[in-house]
Amino acid sequence: MESTPTKRGTKMKPTTPRWLRLVAAMLALAVIAAACGNDDDGDGPAAPAEQAAPEATAAAPEATDGATAPEPTEAPDASEGGEPVDEPADRGEVTIGVLVPLTGELGEFGKIVADAIEFGVGEINVAGGTVCGDIRTVVADTGGDPETGIREATNMIESEGAIAILGPTSGIMVALVDLAKREEVVIMSPYAGTITLNELGGDFVYRTVSSDLGDGAASGLWLSTRGYGSVAFMVQNEESTISPAEVARTEVEEAGIDITDFVVYNPGQPSYQAELTSVLASDPDAIFLAGGQESGVTLIKEAVAGGFDGEWLFTADLAVPEIFDAVGAELINDKAFVEFADADPSLPEFISFEERYPGAGAPFAPNSFDMVTLVALSLEASGQCDGAGINSVIRGVSDGGTPVSTFAEGRDALASGDDINYEGASGPLVFDPSGTVSGAYTIQQAQNGEWVNVEFYPASTFVE
Amino acid sequence: MNWPQLLITVATIGSIFGVVTLALNLQYARGGMINFGIVAYFAVGAYTYAIITQPPPKGLDQYAFGLDWPWWAGFLLAGIAALGFAALTGWPTLRLRGEYLALTTFAFAEVFHSFLLNERRIGNGTVGLSNVHRPFGDWGPIEEKYVFAGAAALLLIVTLAAFRQLLASPYGRALDAIRDDEVAAQSSGKPSADMRRQVFLISAVPVGLAGAVYAMFTTLAQPSLFTAEVTFVVWIALVLGGERSVYGAMLGAFGLVFFEEVVRALPFETVRSAQIAASVEHIITGVLFIAVLRYQPFDRIQRKVRAST
Numbered sequence: 030m031e032s033t034p035t036k037r038g039t040k041m042k043p044t045t046p047r048w049l050r051l052v053a054a055m056l057a058l059a060v061i062a063a064a065c066g067n068d069d070d071g072d073g074p075a076a077p078a079e080q081a082a083p084e085a086t087a088a089a090p091e092a093t094d095g096a097t098a099p100e101p102t103e104a105p106d107a108s109e110g111g112e113p114v115d116e117p118a119d120r121g122e123v124t125i126g127v128l129v130p131l132t133g134e135l136g137e138f139g140k141i142v143a144d145a146i147e148f149g150v151g152e153i154n155v156a157g158g159t160v161c162g163d164i165r166t167v168v169a170d171t172g173g174d175p176e177t178g179i180r181e182a183t184n185m186i187e188s189e190g191a192i193a194i195l196g197p198t199s200g201i202m203v204a205l206v207d208l209a210k211r212e213e214v215v216i217m218s219p220y221a222g223t224i225t226l227n228e229l230g231g232d233f234v235y236r237t238v239s240s241d242l243g244d245g246a247a248s249g250l251w252l253s254t255r256g257y258g259s260v261a262f263m264v265q266n267e268e269s270t271i272s273p274a275e276v277a278r279t280e281v282e283e284a285g286i287d288i289t290d291f292v293v294y295n296p297g298q299p300s301y302q303a304e305l306t307s308v309l310a311s312d313p314d315a316i317f318l319a320g321g322q323e324s325g326v327t328l329i330k331e332a333v334a335g336g337f338d339g340e341w342l343f344t345a346d347l348a349v350p351e352i353f354d355a356v357g358a359e360l361i362n363d364k365a366f367v368e369f370a371d372a373d374p375s376l377p378e379f380i381s382f383e384e385r386y387p388g389a390g391a392p393f394a395p396n397s398f399d400m401v402t403l404v405a406l407s408l409e410a411s412g413q414c415d416g417a418g419i420n421s422v423i424r425g426v427s428d429g430g431t432p433v434s435t436f437a438e439g440r441d442a443l444a445s446g447d448d449i450n451y452e453g454a455s456g457p458l459v460f461d462p463s464g465t466v467s468g469a470y471t472i473q474q475a476q477n478g479e480w481v482n483v484e485f486y487p488a489s490t491f492v493e
Numbered sequence: 494m495n496w497p498q499l500l501i502t503v504a505t506i507g508s509i510f511g512v513v514t515l516a517l518n519l520q521y522a523r524g525g526m527i528n529f530g531i532v533a534y535f536a537v538g539a540y541t542y543a544i545i546t547q548p549p550p551k552g553l554d555q556y557a558f559g560l561d562w563p564w565w566a567g568f569l570l571a572g573i574a575a576l577g578f579a580a581l582t583g584w585p586t587l588r589l590r591g592e593y594l595a596l597t598t599f600a601f602a603e604v605f606h607s608f609l610l611n612e613r614r615i616g617n618g619t620v621g622l623s624n625v626h627r628p629f630g631d632w633g634p635i636e637e638k639y640v641f642a643g644a645a646a647l648l649l650i651v652t653l654a655a656f657r658q659l660l661a662s663p664y665g666r667a668l669d670a671i672r673d674d675e676v677a678a679q680s681s682g683k684p685s686a687d688m689r690r691q692v693f694l695i696s697a698v699p700v701g702l703a704g705a706v707y708a709m710f711t712t713l714a715q716p717s718l719f720t721a722e723v724t725f726v727v728w729i730a731l732v733l734g735g736e737r738s739v740y741g742a743m744l745g746a747f748g749l750v751f752f753e754e755v756v757r758a759l760p761f762e763t764v765r766s767a768q769i770a771a772s773v774e775h776i777i778t779g780v781l782f783i784a785v786l787r788y789q790p791f792d793r794i795q796r797k798v799r800a801s802t
Binding site: 127131132140143144147165166167168169170172174175176179180181183184187188189200203204206207208211223224225227228229266267268271295 | 494495498499502506552553607610611618619620623624627637710711712713715717718753754757758760761762763764766767768770771772
């Protein structure tokens with residue numbers, strides 16, 4: 030405080046207080062942000078799960094009774110029981126982590142997934158919550174980076190008491206396999222098609238989407254039946270694009286179609302002229318572009334500028350409306366198609382979901398909704414408020430028994446002592462040994478600046 | 494906020510990157526070498542560990558071999574492989590100085606990254622090697638995460654002790670002499686070129702070992718984990734902490750990881766709030782960097798500690 034009189038232009042004032050003040054200001058900002066982000070983090074580590082666990086264990090033998098306890102139409106305000114104010118979670122609360130890329134190349138998809146999960150959680154909580162209490166979500170951005178994914182997931186499990194983590198992309202799912210098994214926390218993805226999970230998945234690791242090999246089969250089928258004489262493959266050097274492209278190539282070869290080029294390119298380049306040179310020289314009827322948004326946009330523009338006038342088939346990464354602004358709709362209208370794993374729009378479960386949720390048509394939205402509903406029903410079925418409980422019953426919840434399509438229906442059926450078979454908005458959810466479901470696929474066409482459905486391949490198409 | 498968990502993560506990641514920062518400190522602050530390709534040595538360690546401990550390929554795997562050896566063999570060979578890679582890359586590059594050396598090492602790292610991406614027989618290409626062996630289980634009542642953090646911290650402490658020993662020896666003083674005035678040192682009979690090469694090789698070993706620990710932590714060896722961003726993060730840690738002291742390098746690494754973890758420890762319960770946080774994090778990080786560089790708190794702490802002792 031001695032420095033106060035010598036305010037300007039002197040060397041008397043020590044600088045330490047200034048940086049200390051800066052640090053204090055930063056800390057204050059952090060505290061304010063924490064207060065905004067969460068209103069009950071004072072419960073401390075793993076509090077929700079620990080609170081809920083004894084209650085759930087007691088209910089385990091009579092899980093179905095427990096499931097009927099909450100009033101279905103009552104607002105989830107945890108006001109029953111008249112417990113003291115400092116014990117807010119009367120029914121307990123169960124935390125689910127939502128780990129998605131909100132930034133980076135897959136940010137568009139991460140937002141779709143997180144929103145659909147949020148919608149599902151809202152429905153479950155409005156219906157009275159699970160036997161373990163209301164579902165609370167903790168959302169974090171991975172930016173697509175596996176190390177960030179591991180650190181965020183660890184934080185969700187250790188600090189927030191998450192019993193399941195939903196929404197990681199392929200690379201992050203693979204990175205989380207060890208953590209999931211070690212911590213006995215279920216991880217589930219609606220879009221991780223990576224073939225690595227064909228070997229690693231199955232125990233605590235699930236996905237409500239089929240493997241990339243299924244995408245390849247669907248793309249191959251489309252290319253083989255479209256009447257092309259020649260096709261060129263432009264494939265981004267990533268597992269999620271190479272695997273399906275290899276499968277599609279085999280199908281196209283077997284159909285007797287000439288493959289003029291199979292170019293594997295590295296993303297992140299300012300230009301792909303070098304890769305396009307031989308492709309354009311062959312003048313194929315169509316280009317199969319298995320690439321991400323950043324590379325895809327540049328590549329499409331350069332190919333059209335280089336004289337390519339044929340058709341395109343894109344993979345799921347480009348199945349977003351933003352692509353029309355990024356590329357220019359006039360370049361791809363009527364000429365571009367996109368293939369992605371999708372729900373069967375004729376299924377009554379999907380139609381019902383579409384009526385309730387305006388974003389149902391977005392890629393992977395039904396798969397995301399199904400994830401959280403499956404987790405909630407597994408909590409009901411096991412009566413155990415932890416990942417091990419979910420893992421022990423999740424296959425049974427979605428296979429065999431009374432068909433149900435919403436959480437409330439499933440909970441009531443369980444309360445009646447029935448086995449249930451959750452029929453998802455994305456289709457049947459029968460997990461194979463690797464924790465993967467068989468998938469259906471949609472082909473959309475670019476028409477007047479938007480994607481329009483032109484073909485649908487149900488899962489039965491690919492059953493041998 | 495779950496402080497024990499936060500501190501465990503900081504201890505684990507901070508120790509891993511602290512080792513790399515210490516190596517960079519030795520190369521840059523004492524050896525006068527600007528290495529913008531340090532991620533490559535880190536990656537060599539991670540991949541070596543993964544290949545040595547990985548079971549042979551099966552099913553959809555595309556890598557050619559996995560030796561399925563015990564973790565300690567993979568760990569030791571990770572250090573040796575990094576040493577070998579440093580010998581290979583140091584031979585043509587260390588004749589260069591300043592920005593030329595920086596660019597050449599950066600180019601080497603990019604070539605290696607491209608090699609990992611495109612040569613599937615070594616590291617499975619873009620898929621990488623997954624489910625990498627994580628050696629430590631629970632030690633009685635001590636949970637695995639504490640054991641792992643302890644192991645990472647031990648590597649840092651051993652590296653720190655070794656570097657301190659080296660720098661406090663006549664060899665270290667000769668290095669300082671070369672850094673301060675190479676011509677004068679040479680005229681006193683100090684073999685500057687040989688000593689620079691030796692420093693380059695010595696410092697690569699702990700980086701390789703840290704790479705092995707990183708592979709254990711992430712259970713992955715994947716090209717996307719070993720991009721130039723790692724190099725920049727380590728350089729930022731070094732600059733933040735102050736490059737003139739080994740403790741500064743360490744503090745920089747820990748400070749950086751601590752800040753990241755504090756931001757991540759804030760729970761966001763809605764998609765919107767998480768989106769805003771993801772955007773704001775970069776702004777706050779930038780402002781903090783500027784503040785730290787302007788006021789150099791780590792440097793001040795060191796000076797105060799030094800003055801009090």
